Structure formats: C-alpha cells, structure tokens
Amino acid sequence: MKKKWLIVGIIIILVIIALFVGSRFLNKTSEEELTEQKIKITPQMITSVERGDLKKTVSTSGYLQPADEKALTFSLNGEIEEVLISGGKRVTEGEALVRLEKSQQELNYLKAKNTYELIKTSGSESEINEQELNFQIAKKNLEDTTLKAPFSGLITDVYVKPGDYIGSGKEVAYIIDDSSYEIEVAVNEIDSLEIEVGQEVIIILD
Template sequence: MKRSISIILIVILIGGIGLFFWQKNSADKAVTSTQGSRRRNMTITVNKSSLEETISGSGYVKPIEENSLSFASRGATGGEIEVIKVQEGDRVEKGQLLAEIDSDDERLDYLSAKNNYEQTLISGSKTEIEEAKLKLEIAKKSLAGTKLKAPFTGIITEVAVEEGDYVESNDTVVQVIDNSAYEVEIDIDESESRQLKLGQKARITMEALPGEELRGEVVDISAIAEEDSGVVTVPVTILIKDEIEFIKSNFSAEVEIIVSEVNNKLMIPLTAIFNEKGQTKAMKIVDGKEVPVNIKTGVSSGVYVVVLDGLVEGDEILINAHNAGTTNAQNSKQGFGGPFPPGGMGRGRK
C-alpha cells in the first residue's frame, strides 16, 4: 500500500514539474510571438508619389529601313556585273552608284531612239512625235536600269556578287540599311494588348549596353495577332529615340512600355491593405491604436497602389496590415499558461 502511495506521489510530482515547464515555455513563446508581432507591425506615413503601370516584352533591334537591292528594282532584265563601286561597311548617300551591269545593248537602243525622236520632230506628225518620244523614254529608263543606286543614305551590310558575275533581275546584289535610327519589335500577350496605344513611351535595355536605359516610343501596333503553339501575341514596334553609335542590328533588347502613369497621388504598399467582408481596408494608427478604415484604391504597380479615398497625406498606417491582423487575432485567443496539451496530464490509480 505504501509502495502504491509512493508511486502515485512520484507520478504527481513529475507531472507537476512537467506542467510548470510546459506553461513556462508556452509563456515564453507567447511573449516572443508578441515581441515579434510588434516588430512586424511596422508603420509608414502616407505620402504622395508617382506610379507607372508597364507591360514588358523582349525582341531584337532592327534598322528602321533595310533593303536587298537587285536590278529588278531598276527595270533591268539582268546581265553581267561590269563594276562594283562599294564594299561591306561603306557608308553611301542616297542616289550614289553602287553597281553596274553591261549596258552596251541598252546604250545602243537609247541612241537609236534619241536619233529617231530628233528626226521625227522635224518631219513627223503629232502622233508620230508622241510615239517617238515614248520610245525614247523607255530606252532611257532601260539604260538607267543598268545602274544600281542607293535608295537612301545608309550602310552597305553585304555585297553578294563580284565583277564578272552574271545575275538575273531578281538576284540580290547588295544589302543596305538606314542606320540613322533603330527599332525593336516585341510580342505582347493578347490579354495585355488592349492597353497599347501609339505614342506610348517605353524604356529599352540591352545586354550589349549594360547600365544604359534608352528612350523609346510605340510607333506600330499590328492589326493582326499571331499564334504560336497556342500562345496568341500582338507584334508591337518601338522606335529607339536615342542616338547610340554602338547599336547594331540584331542586338537583343528588353522593353518596358508605360501604359499608364499617375503623378502626385497618395500611394501605399499593397501589403498595407486587406479585405474584410468585401471591403478594402487599411489599418490606421489613431492615438496609438490600430483602427481599420475603409479605403478606395486605384491603379496598382503590383507593389504599390494609389489611394483615392479613405486616407489623407500624413496618416500613419501599418505596412503589413493583413499579417498584423491575423497575428493579433491569434494572440488574443492564447492566454498565459494556455490549454493543456492533447490528452491532458496522466493520473495514477487510487
């Protein structure tokens, strides 16, 4: 009997010691949680600022104009390359001679038509004069077609033939680009395309130009969307507004298009708002106490949001209102000592 009583007393003593340390540990955790909550419940002062909403895309740099030149553009039927006047990398002016094919036949035709026209002017009828004049113009155009000239000022990027080569009318002879300005074509997801407008500003960065940010402008929005593997996008062209000598065709580029912006408006972090019963709220500090207030919000950047109503400049609010509210609610349910662990304390038999 005495042995049973001793065992019961030892069990009770051990249980009491365990309860003491469990309660103390729970209390320490509660204090730590409260202190952590206070640290987390940081406040900020509501101020006015500016906000941008952007959509992004990536693409490659292209010159505003590039052309693969052939003698077909000059009306010629082709022939042997007689002379090449340029090489890759040359800068050319509009109208400058680039290449020429053998023109003996065209020159003879021109001289014959010219002579016929001059003779017809002396003795021919009005109709004959008009016919002779038309033949002269055709012959003159054919002769001019044997000379390939630059359609605009730019840079020769390729010379595809050599002197002595025979070319058909559609064979590329040289390629030329207008390097006075460049543009970037990017693809914007169809879900964001409604926000696009001509003239919108953009920011452009390139791996080839680390640390530099170039100005851009939306100059073209395709009227037709494109589909690739189930993804639908809209091609958008952005003109690079800055003149940078080092830019080259086919550089990769990242573009941010500014689709909306607000200036001098009240703004708070998105973490400072929470939803309660369908109402957007913020936690305002009034006389040292946290008071939830209804607010109306506007455009958001994904990090900050414009406040249209409910707060004024200078108000102090919690920066993490949702988390703070959750933590406070949990702490209010847990008193010092707390509930017993599941199963309660063990008891000895009588």
C-alpha cells in the same frame, strides 16, 4: 487496516501536491517562452506604409530591325562591269553602287534619240509620240545600268562581282537605314489592354 488507509491517503496527497507544483512550473515556463518571443521582435520587422501610385509593367521579347531596308536589284539583264561598294560601307542617297556593261544601251539610246529628232520635223503626231516614247525608254534603260542607293544607309551585303551575268530582279546587294530602328514584339490580348501610345519603353539587348 487504519494504517493502510493512512498510507494511501498520504500518497494521494503527495500526488496532488506534485500535480499542482508541476502545473505551476509548466505555466511559468510557457509565460517565460512567450515573453522571450515578444522580446525577439525588433524594429527591423516593422515597416511604414506610404501612399503612392502602383506601376504595372509588361515584359515581352521581340526583334530589333531597321526602320527601312531594301534588297537592291537591276531592272535589266547584263554583265556586271564595276562594283563600287563592299559590305559595311556607308553610302548616301543617289550614290552609284554597281554598274552594268552598257555599250548596247548607249547604242540604243543614240539611235532612239536621232530617230526622235528627225521625226519631230516631218512625222505625224502619232509617229512623234511613238518615237518620243521609244526615246524615253532607251534613256531610262541607259540610266538603269547604274544601280544607285535609294536612301542613305549601310550596305550590309554584296552578292556580285565584276564579270557576273545577272538577270532582271536578281538581288545584287542589301542596304539598311541604320539611323533608326523598329522593334517588333508579340503581346498577348490581356497585356495589350495595358499598352498605350506614348508610354515609356525600356529596351534590353542580348
């Protein structure tokens, strides 16, 4: 019986020794791993902080368009006699672009002019005023048979050719002022609070 208790006691002592040695080994391993992790920290993982201003940007998309553009039309009905432009041609303000056949307008102008000159010598004041008005209208109609550039720019489209009959107000050509452009964008209400006149704008064209 004593021998049995002796064997049990020896086993218990061995177990205690094994647990003690195992715990020391585990603690040593954990310390080595922690040391290894500390060693792996390099200067590249450290950065310096500098004081400066933060910049906030607002990104959006929009449309680029000329600062000035116009559809060109005649104020008269008539037949196209001459087209002096084509798409892509650059023109200057006041330059003749398209002409209507004007024989009728020339006749009306000469008649109105002669009548006005005669009435000025023998007519009443009201008659003179009336014929002067008729003369000015006939003169303007004759001038309007020639379509001129309202400003210097680029002709982008021409919609007529000689022989075409057009009505008053019908689009004949299209002109843009390509010397300056405007950009139209949509900005939400929150971002609009960050935008002020004079701020720098970066434009990226697709």
